[in-house]
Amino acid sequence: MLRYIAWRILVMVPTLVLISMLVFAIIELPPGDYFESYIQELRVLGEQADLQEIIELKARYGFDDPLPLRYFNWVTGMLHGDFGYSFDYRMPVSDVVGDRLFLTILVSVLTIAFTWIVAFPIGLYSATHQYSWGDYGLTFLGLIGIAIPQFMIAIIMMYFGNIWFGISIGHLMDLEYLGQPMSWDKAVSIAEHIWIPVIIIGTGGTAAMIRRLRANLLDELRKQYVTTARAKGLSPAKVVVKYPLRMALNFFIADIGSLLPAIISGAEITAIVLSLETTGPMLIRALQAQDMYLAGSFLMFLAFLTVVGVLISDIALALLDPRIRLDGTRRG
Known part of the structure; x- marks a missing residue:
């Protein structure tokens, strides 16, 4: 190793x-x-x-x-x-990124947590209740979440938020705190605003993750070792959690290589629609304006996070799944 x-x-x-x-x-x-x-x-x-x-x-x-x-x-x-x-x-460049980098990491980490918290139980339920009404309903909602772009969901929420509730959806804080140093009031304002972009950005990823978890878990549940475990009298919950769920998590670990750069880049188009104070719009602006040092630093940082994320995912996969060997040899 x-x-x-x-x-x-x-x-x-x-x-x-x-x-x-x-x-x-x-x-x-x-x-x-x-x-x-x-x-x-x-x-x-x-x-x-x-x-x-x-x-x-x-x-x-x-x-x-x-x-x-x-x-x-x-x-x-x-x-x-x-x-x-x-x-x-x-x-x-280091002064420009400053607060935006912190807010981007905060939004992205919360979005990843939201995605996993919602996707795990729904995907597990759909796989263990295949072809039930609950499975059909969750599958339908998942397909809608995949089909509708995030920026379109943002526009729809902005429209209905204004028409139905008379509130303006956008930004990560009240306008009076923009450019101000962090304070308790500013932190409270961020907490009040941040859940909307987290839900919007996390919708597509959650729907896709539910579908992938369901497909991987169904594939594992059909294998011979699961049939043997059931024949030995193990409880249904233990049969699912002990091995099939563990093997179905491989793609979660493999996604680390893309999750790390996504934490920094954020959902650029959605951030522009919602006027979020994250690094995504700044990167697009830097590329458009040919602000080479700002754009180049961003892209290199994303590249660094990608190669580090791929390394971490490879090591984690080898620790999670004993069938994966890093040295290319076969067991047995």
Whole structure:
């Protein structure tokens, strides 16, 4: 196991290097840069840009340097904790992300908890009561949850919230607390607002997880070892929980590789619709504006979380399921 972990960590280094090259190339691929887009945007608004300031910023951050040198400076800066400067927000990237990163992690962790808490009992019930009225009803609701996009659910809830209850759904806090330091009143406001985006974002994932858990558990319940356990007189609850449910959880563990980056990126489109103060809309804005340091730092962080998540899921799968061997050998 330790050999495998050490080898995977070594493989992560060239993987992240290749990803960093790809990210840098994608960001640099569109013609021009942030400053050209900024000048054009000001001209459309009928304003004039401070060309002297732009020339100084270009010189300071090496926009006139060759691309290989710019890539090298960007990567070495990140290794030293310098994620660059966000030209769109006029401040260092680490200061821009700040509160948004905390709120994104909070929303995503609560969404994952909501998804698992709801999906586990429903999926277990559907699998053990196959073709019952409850199974049909939950399956129907699950299909609706999968079919309707999250942003559409957000729009529907915003509409009916305004028409039926006269409330405005959106943001993660009252507007008076935006940009303010954390306080007790702000924390209470976040707690009052956060459950709506958690339910909206978690709906699709919950429905999909119910379907997958039901299918995996039904597959395990049809196997010979379950029939043998029943023949030995084990209680129905013990027959289901002891082995079939444990084996059906493999896909939950395998999803860790995608869950970790999802915690940071969040549901971008839904966050835009609901005007959430998370990192998703900021990432999209950075890509649109060619704010290379902000966008590049986000994408590299997501890549890092992905490779770490895949490693964690592989190790956890080997610990959960004795049929999985990390060294490629067969048991027995």
